[in-house]
Amino acid sequence: MTAASSAAASGAQAVATNGRQARVARLTVRGIVLVYLGLLLVLPVAMVFVRAFEGGIGPVLQAISRPAFQSAFMLTVTITAITVPVCTFFGVITALAIARRRFPGRSILNSLVDLPFALSPVVIGLSLFLVYGSNSPIGEFLANNGITVIFALPGMVLATIFVCLPFVIREVVPVLREIGTDQEEAAYTLGAGSIRTFMRVTLPAIRWGILYGVILTVARSLGEFGAVAIVSGKISGKTITLTTHVQERYEAFDIVGAYTASIVLATMALLVLFGMQLYQSGRLSRKGSSEEEPQGLLLGPVPAAGTNSQGGA
Amino acid sequence: MAIRIAGVSKRFGEFQALHDVSLDVTDGELTALLGPSGSGKSTLLRIIAGLEVPDAGEIWLNERDVTTIPPQQRGVGFVFQHYAPFKHMTVFDNVAFGLTIRKRPKDEIQRKVRDLLKLVQIDQFADRYPAQLSGGQRQRMALARALAVEPEVLLLDEPFGALDARVRKELRAWLRRLHDETHVTTVFVTHDQEEAMDVADRIVVMDHGRIEQVGPPRELYERPANEFVMSFIGPVNRLGQTWVRPHDIDILLEPTDNATEAMIDRVVYLGFEVRVELTRTDGSQVSVQVPRGEAEQLELKAGQIVYARASRERVFEAASSVGPAAPAA
Amino acid sequence: MSARPLRRPGAIGSYDGRGLLGPGLAALYLGLIVMIPIAVLFWQSLGQGLDSFIAAVTSPQALGALKLTFAASFIVLIINAVMGTLVAWVLVRDEFPGKRIIEALIDLPFALPTIVTGLTLLALYGPRSPFGINIAYQQVSILIALLFVTLPFMVRSVQPVLLELDRDMEEAAASLGASPFTVIRRVVLPNLAPAILTGGALGFARCMGEFGSVVLISGNIPLKTEVSSVYIKGLIEGDQPDAAAAVSIVLLVVSLVLLTVFDIVRRRISRHSEAT
Numbered sequence: 059m060t061a062a063s064s065a066a067a068s069g070a071q072a073v074a075t076n077g078r079q080a081r082v083a084r085l086t087v088r089g090i091v092l093v094y095l096g097l098l099l100v101l102p103v104a105m106v107f108v109r110a111f112e113g114g115i116g117p118v119l120q121a122i123s124r125p126a127f128q129s130a131f132m133l134t135v136t137i138t139a140i141t142v143p144v145c146t147f148f149g150v151i152t153a154l155a156i157a158r159r160r161f162p163g164r165s166i167l168n169s170l171v172d173l174p175f176a177l178s179p180v181v182i183g184l185s186l187f188l189v190y191g192s193n194s195p196i197g198e199f200l201a202n203n204g205i206t207v208i209f210a211l212p213g214m215v216l217a218t219i220f221v222c223l224p225f226v227i228r229e230v231v232p233v234l235r236e237i238g239t240d241q242e243e244a245a246y247t248l249g250a251g252s253i254r255t256f257m258r259v260t261l262p263a264i265r266w267g268i269l270y271g272v273i274l275t276v277a278r279s280l281g282e283f284g285a286v287a288i289v290s291g292k293i294s295g296k297t298i299t300l301t302t303h304v305q306e307r308y309e310a311f312d313i314v315g316a317y318t319a320s321i322v323l324a325t326m327a328l329l330v331l332f333g334m335q336l337y338q339s340g341r342l343s344r345k346g347s348s349e350e351e352p353q354g355l356l357l358g359p360v361p362a363a364g365t366n367s368q369g370g371a
Numbered sequence: 372m373a374i375r376i377a378g379v380s381k382r383f384g385e386f387q388a389l390h391d392v393s394l395d396v397t398d399g400e401l402t403a404l405l406g407p408s409g410s411g412k413s414t415l416l417r418i419i420a421g422l423e424v425p426d427a428g429e430i431w432l433n434e435r436d437v438t439t440i441p442p443q444q445r446g447v448g449f450v451f452q453h454y455a456p457f458k459h460m461t462v463f464d465n466v467a468f469g470l471t472i473r474k475r476p477k478d479e480i481q482r483k484v485r486d487l488l489k490l491v492q493i494d495q496f497a498d499r500y501p502a503q504l505s506g507g508q509r510q511r512m513a514l515a516r517a518l519a520v521e522p523e524v525l526l527l528d529e530p531f532g533a534l535d536a537r538v539r540k541e542l543r544a545w546l547r548r549l550h551d552e553t554h555v556t557t558v559f560v561t562h563d564q565e566e567a568m569d570v571a572d573r574i575v576v577m578d579h580g581r582i583e584q585v586g587p588p589r590e591l592y593e594r595p596a597n598e599f600v601m602s603f604i605g606p607v608n609r610l611g612q613t614w615v616r617p618h619d620i621d622i623l624l625e626p627t628d629n630a631t632e633a634m635i636d637r638v639v640y641l642g643f644e645v646r647v648e649l650t651r652t653d654g655s656q657v658s659v660q661v662p663r664g665e666a667e668q669l670e671l672k673a674g675q676i677v678y679a680r681a682s683r684e685r686v687f688e689a690a691s692s693v694g695p696a697a698p699a700a
Numbered sequence: 701m702s703a704r705p706l707r708r709p710g711a712i713g714s715y716d717g718r719g720l721l722g723p724g725l726a727a728l729y730l731g732l733i734v735m736i737p738i739a740v741l742f743w744q745s746l747g748q749g750l751d752s753f754i755a756a757v758t759s760p761q762a763l764g765a766l767k768l769t770f771a772a773s774f775i776v777l778i779i780n781a782v783m784g785t786l787v788a789w790v791l792v793r794d795e796f797p798g799k800r801i802i803e804a805l806i807d808l809p810f811a812l813p814t815i816v817t818g819l820t821l822l823a824l825y826g827p828r829s830p831f832g833i834n835i836a837y838q839q840v841s842i843l844i845a846l847l848f849v850t851l852p853f854m855v856r857s858v859q860p861v862l863l864e865l866d867r868d869m870e871e872a873a874a875s876l877g878a879s880p881f882t883v884i885r886r887v888v889l890p891n892l893a894p895a896i897l898t899g900g901a902l903g904f905a906r907c908m909g910e911f912g913s914v915v916l917i918s919g920n921i922p923l924k925t926e927v928s929s930v931y932i933k934g935l936i937e938g939d940q941p942d943a944a945a946a947v948s949i950v951l952l953v954v955s956l957v958l959l960t961v962f963d964i965v966r967r968r969i970s971r972h973s974e975a976t
Contacts, residue, residue: 080880084794091790092802094783098848099805102820103812105830109823152726161723170730173738175902176955178909180929181948184936185737188744188945220733240455243422244513246442247449248469248520258468262459274810281813284911284929288936301815301912308819308916317823320816327811334811335804 110317149226157234183288209291226271233267379428403567406577448517456501469520745945756943773907784854814912837919850903857899
């Protein structure tokens with residue numbers, strides 16, 4: 059109630075009818091927003107660092123030096139290292155297909171891309187579990203040929219690719235649409251073939267979109283929990299990622315261990331955030347020199363319009 | 372024959388963009404494709420370039436059937452309406468693009484690009500990016516880029532459309548001079564009749580995916596094949612079944628045979644000429660252009676009753692529906 | 701944008717939209733990663749027949765989890781519509797030292813792993829809260845977690861629209877005698893409404909499926925604080941994959957239907973605001 063009426067009052071600032079009243083209103087709204095963000099975002103994150111270092115740096119270093127932590131860390135890095143190139147390569151191909159090609163089923167493809175955003179990570183994990191688990195024909199076939207997917211690295215990678223699939227595509231498609239086909243056609247008339255045109259004209263134009271998609275993919279790969287937890291089986295020292303390590307430590311009442319893994323993840327998240335900011339300010343400065351449309355951070359990617367046709371898909 | 376278009380048709384979904392279009396363009400000619408939007412002129416240009424594939428018909432470039440040849444191998448230069456600059460490359464790299472694709476030696480590329488940039492008068496901007504150029508400069512860069520690969524045919528899609536009026540006039544004269552120097556067979560698309568008249572050796576008037584008339588500017592103006600061409604090329608008044616150019620109407624102060632009574636709404640001084648806007652007794656509006664001296668001699672004023680007489684008029688056989696007369700220039 | 705005939709002499713992977721290599725790879729990628737698993741999920745949910753499907757999704761615990769998930773998502777949507785818009789407003793229309801930091805922090809929930817979010821909230825609002833506020837294992841803790849993870853959706857959806865919003869329009873309204881409140885209600889909000897709905901829909905979809913941030917702090921007490929995704933996970937671990945698939949399908953279909961409704965409303969509103 060107060061929030062709404064303060065919002066109303068802050069309109070006075072834009073309208074500039076009553077300077078003093080407007081100032082009060084603006085400060086009120088600012089105060090509400092800062093308190094809200096402080097309680098919801100800033101304090102909790104700061105608190106993790108406080109908790110982790112409560113007993114000094116010793117226990118933290120000790121937690122980091124444990125093999126369980128290190129194997130979890132390595133596993134998370136491995137999954138990310140596989141997921142990111144796959145999502146980038148196929149993401150760019152899929153984005154090109156959606157933005158540049160006309161073929162039957164294109165709209166179905168387009169809505170499938172958004173599906174991971176509408177699915178619970180647990181459901182994603184479950185669906186992979188059902189496809190590749192030991193009870194399914196596919197899982198059985200693979201197992202007979204010595205390939206285990208579920209409770210092993212391949213399943214965790216598949217789950218991570220599934221949840222990360224939309225990012226690169228949803229960042230690149232709007233950029234492709236925005237740059238249009240003029241530059242590519244110009245390259246063709248100048249004698250460049252498809253591959254050369256892609257490398258020399260299209261790729262340079264979409265590289266920032268790809269980069270941003272990659273940043274989001276990295277963040278999600280490092281931090282994915284639900285989907286990976288389902289297919290990993292949480293085999294100690296083998297299929298425990300950093301995020302499942304956090305839960306496992308917490309449930310084992312090893313608070314310092316849980317918080318230590320958390321601050322490692324949080325630090326990586328802050329680095330990603332920093333990358334996002336660099337990208338944003340870079341985009342702003344680039345914007346000055348071209349007619350790029352401004353777009354939201356994650357919003358270009360997930361228009362509700364895309365999900366509209368999913369019911370039928 | 373530099374370009375031969377034979378029986379080309381093109382359909383986009385429900386929209387028939389071109390109906391069985393045939394056209395020959397001779398070597399070294401500067402041709403304008405003129406028509407309103409949706410007339411198919413841009414589609415025809417893109418088909419010549421190979422950027423669109425016709426549903427039927429053939430395209431020949433310099434006695435070579437290129438209908439199934441992709442644009443990379445057609446030897447055409449194409450200048451896009453919005454110039455399609457490669458935004459991430461400098462002006463130099465833009466112009467050099469086609470030559471590097473062809474793996475020409477470095478020094479040759481250097482020399483050639485410099486020459487071209489001089490030719491289009493942007494050599495001082497070689498290291499800039501397209502975003503740092505004005506519209507007219509970008510336009511000239513796009514031209515240099517298209518010319519760099521020594522195309523047999525130069526195609527320009529609304530080359531001056533995105534520029535302001537003054538720059539447009541300058542570039543028009545400049546393109547004409549450039550053509551007179553290089554003699555590359557050139558086809559450009561425009562919806563501006565004045566531009567077409569000003570620059571082209573020959574004008575192809577198109578409407579609804581068909582060619583209405585082909586000829587030198589003067590012929591189209593003086594002997595339009597139909598009312599569409601007449602109304603599209605130059606200002607025109609429609610008086611019942613007849614069509615009259617504004618300067619083919621005399622204004623008289625006394626009634627005579629064949630003259631109709633009208634009241635002056637407005638007298639507009641356009642420099643050498645004066646445009647007199649009349650309303651006839653039947654309510655129809657007529658625009659008349661008279662030399663300034665004559666207007667002053669007649670002391671024409673708004674509100675005055677005068678008599679208008681057509682000195683030269685045209686009647687077209689099949690009086691089909693035609694859009695409103697083009698505004699007086 | 702018009703359909704072109706599929707006749708292309710020559711070039712493969714050509715420039716005019718007819719190469720099929722790219723689309724083929726894309727279809728293979730999406731088919732393998734997304735479509736087959738979801739198809740198998742549907743198949744499995746009916747694996748034991750329709751009766752057991754219905755039994756699985758109408759068990760008191762399943763219904764409780766679904767209802768809780770839906771209600772929490774809805775409340776979060778409402779709070780986000782107000783607070784997210786306010787945050788966006790402050791970021792666009794206000795100036796103060798440190799605004800850039802706030803601006804950067806908005807994306808933190810996107811970057812922070814959900815399990816860390818859960819632990820984080822537990823550290824502040826759990827049993828050892830420095831403020832003495834302990835909401836762990838209570839329903840309100842679910843709301844806090846969901847508000848945290850969905851904050852950026854609303855803010856980042858409304859912010860660009862607000863940035864683009866022509867202030868002339870507000871000034872025009874004021875010059876016509878509209879009070880600040882009227883300007884907000886009649887001019888600003890109608891223009892923001894489609895963006896609020898988009899952000900709301902994104903956040904809602906996220907809430908319906910959220911798992912990591914909720915699982916630690918909610919305590920997962922059946923019929924009280926157990927959300928659908930946690931319930932599904934329990935079923936998987938209890939070796940009841942068919943029931944898990946059935947509940948998943950209900951969750952999936954409900955979110956898709958609601959997203960579609962959101963989208964229809966948003967389109968109607970946008971059309972209306974374009975017409976005025």
